[in-house]
Amino acid sequence: MSEMRLVVVGAAGRMGRMLIKAVAETEGCTLVGAIEREGSPVLGQDAGLLAGTGLLDVDVTDDPLPVFAQADGVLDFTAPAATTAFAALAAQARIVHVIGTTGLQEADFTKLEAAARHARIIQSGNMSLGVNLLAGLVRKVAATLGEDYDIEILEMHHRMKVDAPSGTALLLGEAAAEGRKVSLKDRSVRSRDGHTGARNPGDIGFATLRGGTVVGDHSVIFAGPGERLELSHRAEDRSIFARGAVKAALWGFDKKPGYYTMANVLGLDRL
Numbered sequence: 001m002s003e004m005r006l007v008v009v010g011a012a013g014r015m016g017r018m019l020i021k022a023v024a025e026t027e028g029c030t031l032v033g034a035i036e037r038e039g040s041p042v043l044g045q046d047a048g049l050l051a052g053t054g055l056l057d058v059d060v061t062d063d064p065l066p067v068f069a070q071a072d073g074v075l076d077f078t079a080p081a082a083t084t085a086f087a088a089l090a091a092q093a094r095i096v097h098v099i100g101t102t103g104l105q106e107a108d109f110t111k112l113e114a115a116a117r118h119a120r121i122i123q124s125g126n127m128s129l130g131v132n133l134l135a136g137l138v139r140k141v142a143a144t145l146g147e148d149y150d151i152e153i154l155e156m157h158h159r160m161k162v163d164a165p166s167g168t169a170l171l172l173g174e175a176a177a178e179g180r181k182v183s184l185k186d187r188s189v190r191s192r193d194g195h196t197g198a199r200n201p202g203d204i205g206f207a208t209l210r211g212g213t214v215v216g217d218h219s220v221i222f223a224g225p226g227e228r229l230e231l232s233h234r235a236e237d238r239s240i241f242a243r244g245a246v247k248a249a250l251w252g253f254d255k256k257p258g259y260y261t262m263a264n265v266l267g268l269d270r271l
Ligand SMILES: NC(=O)C1=CN([C@@H]2O[C@H](COP(=O)(O)OP(=O)(O)OC[C@H]3O[C@@H](n4cnc5c(N)ncnc54)[C@H](OP(=O)(O)O)[C@@H]3O)[C@@H](O)[C@H]2O)C=CC1
Pocket: 009, 010, 011, 012, 013, 014, 015, 016, 035, 036, 037, 038, 040, 077, 078, 079, 081, 082, 099, 100, 101, 102, 103, 124, 125, 126, 127, 128, 167, 241
């Protein structure tokens, strides 16, 4: 099979730069485009120089249409409004769209599902192997322990993160809810303040910490009568997400249009 031609959108972002580097370092793919928003000071710069990998002869542009038309896939860690717009373009171009963007709302997911009729969408709140494995473990533990084990999900991220709870915390919450055979929407408690009353049995609680340069820490706590089980993941470097995203794109190259997750990519969907 020929080299997969990939585009990075949000090229100047924390993840955008990591993605450019990961594409440049991975066999079987090549960077053919780098997109930033209109007015960005990096427009016209070489993507490789921007990411610190050396010249790649790919200039950053704010016009995705001609770039998508020449590509096989797009790597997207940007913001919800940008991601839904890029998904429509990926559908038009019938290419792979790997989505790491978090903070997506129900209306955004509806748009992504519509785009997945023509694009191969691979979306996950966390592209690392460790977190996706953790989600499988959480599902199993939640299915094994009854409601007398309270589930609380704790996350900490860097001070610049704009959404909460994190996409990963929600992914882990979904795994816990699936294990319990309940709907996360009905059972999640996303904040507590003041006289909240006692905890309802079966609730799945979320707690958010923000500060410093923390890449991403997540713990799922099962607090039962007289004991506590804690399952944790600590991301030490953003390259784990970027490498996962490139792996997802290569996996999606020969797939049919549809909506996929990182669990499909990693073969963990039946864990
Ligand atoms: N799923 C996963 O494994 C991971 C997901 N993430 C998620 O990825 C997203 C990005 O994170 P991070 O890199 O830290 O954030 P940054 O803010 O550093 O990067 C986002 C980039 O996207 C750009 N952007 C926004 N809108 C557009 C647009 N319409 N067109 C082109 N570029 C655009 C931003 O430009 P500007 O600054 O001008 O707005 C910025 O350069 C977040 O949602 C985060 O939670 C992060 C790590 C791992």
